[in-house]
Amino acid sequence: MDEIVMIAYRLEVNGHPQDVRTEPRKLLLDVLREDVGLTGPHAGCEHGVCGACTILVDGRSARSCLMFGIQGADHQLTTIEALASGDRLHPLQEEFSKAHALQCGYCTPGMILTALELLGDNARPTEGDVREALSGNLCRCTGYEPIVKAVLAAALRMREAS
Numbered sequence: 677m678d679e680i681v682m683i684a685y686r687l688e689v690n691g692h693p694q695d696v697r698t699e700p701r702k703l704l705l706d707v708l709r710e711d712v713g714l715t716g717p718h719a720g721c722e723h724g725v726c727g728a729c730t731i732l733v734d735g736r737s738a739r740s741c742l743m744f745g746i747q748g749a750d751h752q753l754t755t756i757e758a759l760a761s762g763d764r765l766h767p768l769q770e771e772f773s774k775a776h777a778l779q780c781g782y783c784t785p786g787m788i789l790t791a792l793e794l795l796g797d798n799a800r801p802t803e804g805d806v807r808e809a810l811s812g813n814l815c816r817c818t819g820y821e822p823i824v825k826a827v828l829a830a831a832l833r834m835r836e837a838s
């Protein structure tokens with residue numbers, strides 16, 4: 677039987693270096709979950725459609741199921757685990773909770789990170805902007821209304837705080 681080749685590389689995840697050793701074909705999503713121990717990025721469709729695996733790569737949203745782990749090297753990776761500081765939730769997390777914008781929560785990390793990217797680009801989004809930004813993230817539970825409300829409420833709070 678052929679020997680399994682492993683490669684070693686370093687990821688920068690949520691501001692911390694993480695040295696991993698994986699098969700070259702291992703997806704970044706699986707590396708984050710299984711080797712780094714961050715289970716915020718969720719495995720949904722695993723072919724780029726649902727957005728459950730969304731992370732930020734150098735501040736831009738990306739589908740970690742469409743990248744190999746090694747492709748994450750030399751980039752700043754951000755997962756949902758980075759958003760809260762201690763017990764203090766990020767405004768997006770708080771507004772999702774207040775607006776009941778999650779039920780099973782499977783889509784939520786991807787929704788929030790995509791919304792974070794939007795608010796970084798546009799502090800004053802319209803409802804249409806939010807809907808468009810989140811149009812690549814699928815939710816089976818909420819009907820999207822509370823998610824849009826939560827993002828708009830978080831945008832307002834973040835503007836008031838800045």
Ligand code: FES
Pocket residue numbers: 718719720721722723724725726727728729730739740741742
């Ligand atoms: S799991 Fe990556 S887009 Fe669905």
Ligand code: FES
Pocket residue numbers: 777778779780781782783784814815816817818
């Ligand atoms: S809250 Fe269940 S998929 Fe969105």
